[in-house]
Amino acid sequence: MNFSELREDFPTLRDDNPPAYLDNACVTLKPDSVVDAIHEYYTKGPGCGGRSVHRYGTKVSQATSASRAKLAKFLNAESHKEMVFTRNATQSLNQVAHGMKWEKGDVVLTTDREHNSNLVPWLQLEQEQGIDHRVVASRQDNTFDMEAFEAACADAGDNLKMVSVSHVGNLDGISIPIKEIAKITHDHGALICVDGAQSTPHMNVDVQALDIDFLAFSIHKMCGPSGMGGLWGRYELLDELRTIQGGGQTVQTSHYDGLEWAAPPARFEGGLGHFAGMVATGAAIDYLSNLDMNQVKEHEIKLNRIMSKTVSGLSGVDIIGPEDAGQRGGICSILMNDLPAHDIALLLDEAAGVMVRSGQHCVHSWFNNRGHENGSLRASAYFYNTEEEVKLFADTFEEAVQAFS
Numbered sequence: 001m002n003f004s005e006l007r008e009d010f011p012t013l014r015d016d017n018p019p020a021y022l023d024n025a026c027v028t029l030k031p032d033s034v035v036d037a038i039h040e041y042y043t044k045g046p047g048c049g050g051r052s053v054h055r056y057g058t059k060v061s062q063a064t065s066a067s068r069a070k071l072a073k074f075l076n077a078e079s080h081k082e083m084v085f086t087r088n089a090t091q092s093l094n095q096v097a098h099g100m101k102w103e104k105g106d107v108v109l110t111t112d113r114e115h116n117s118n119l120v121p122w123l124q125l126e127q128e129q130g131i132d133h134r135v136v137a138s139r140q141d142n143t144f145d146m147e148a149f150e151a152a153c154a155d156a157g158d159n160l161k162m163v164s165v166s167h168v169g170n171l172d173g174i175s176i177p178i179k180e181i182a183k184i185t186h187d188h189g190a191l192i193c194v195d196g197a198q199s200t201p202h203m204n205v206d207v208q209a210l211d212i213d214f215l216a217f218s219i220h221k222m223c224g225p226s227g228m229g230g231l232w233g234r235y236e237l238l239d240e241l242r243t244i245q246g247g248g249q250t251v252q253t254s255h256y257d258g259l260e261w262a263a264p265p266a267r268f269e270g271g272l273g274h275f276a277g278m279v280a281t282g283a284a285i286d287y288l289s290n291l292d293m294n295q296v297k298e299h300e301i302k303l304n305r306i307m308s309k310t311v312s313g314l315s316g317v318d319i320i321g322p323e324d325a326g327q328r329g330g331i332c333s334i335l336m337n338d339l340p341a342h343d344i345a346l347l348l349d350e351a352a353g354v355m356v357r358s359g360q361h362c363v364h365s366w367f368n369n370r371g372h373e374n375g376s377l378r379a380s381a382y383f384y385n386t387e388e389e390v391k392l393f394a395d396t397f398e399e400a401v402q403a404f405s
């Protein structure tokens, strides 16, 4: 697959002097087809789907149903009825956490390298409802510790109710063996919720093959519109879930003294939705469906190997995770120790047009636990990035480190 040719599809990459955009773990660039779909919604039929029966309404209803079906196919869900549109992965994870029924002492396991979106909802439930949130420590190199996980499951015993883990970490790009984790989780009679924000854009994710229960993901990290995320859940589980946003669309009917809930997914999509985003999601999924996701993953690893080679030779900084870039997907996250991460990120942009992320990437707990308040500088690649771009990043970074040391 010639990924360089695809750059022509992205308006920001067609600029005369496009930046080397390496902040894809935060949000990805959008191809023409997605921008066009948004434009078409606003210019040719900005109606309300699912309710109004006039032409605009019908067109939006049909387009959003088509997007839902495409998403279901992309993730190999059993039915489009299992796909819920949300604002982002954060809302999806909150819907799961606050939609379930909890009893005091129920154990929820996460790892020690979760994004706040998969930590804060559980901490909140611990504060407010008395669940017992426990953290499974990773190995020294941040990879998943299966023995520690099995021991934590055994220790929780019958109280284990949920395992909620990120498939790929935004801190370090490390992926964890979800299928095996799901099997162990189910053997202990618990459910597994996967934070797929960093996996669904970069690899094949098949919810049935993984045998998981919930998957939260960020459509805005999949070439889709900002303000769009998704939640997949096994239908019978969604059907038992309480919505965290009751209102229009969420009920079959209501009376002054009661209501009948709508079936999933409508029950979880209260209020007028981001229809432009839902329509354009279909265009984003069409775009990704035309790519070979195995090749996407390989391409990102190839780019990561190039940048990691230069970075690992520098003194004063350390790459988070295993030395082998093959285990870190497209993410090269660099512990800055005493060096000013934000200043260097600004310099990279101003001096060389290289855009990266600096700070704690919403994984404060990991940095706080290790006393790395300065955070890391993270370069994250996607299929449209080139070898020249990551070399430019690595060389400019090397100069910056030398200048600040």
Ligand SMILES: Cc1ncc(COP(=O)(O)O)c(C=O)c1O
Residues within 6 Å of the ligand: 025, 026, 087, 088, 089, 090, 091, 115, 117, 118, 166, 168, 169, 170, 195, 197, 198, 217, 218, 219, 229
């Ligand atoms: C691993 C992970 N989980 C959750 C999130 C939150 O995603 P969203 O911004 O769609 O809520 C992110 C965002 O960077 C992430 O990387």
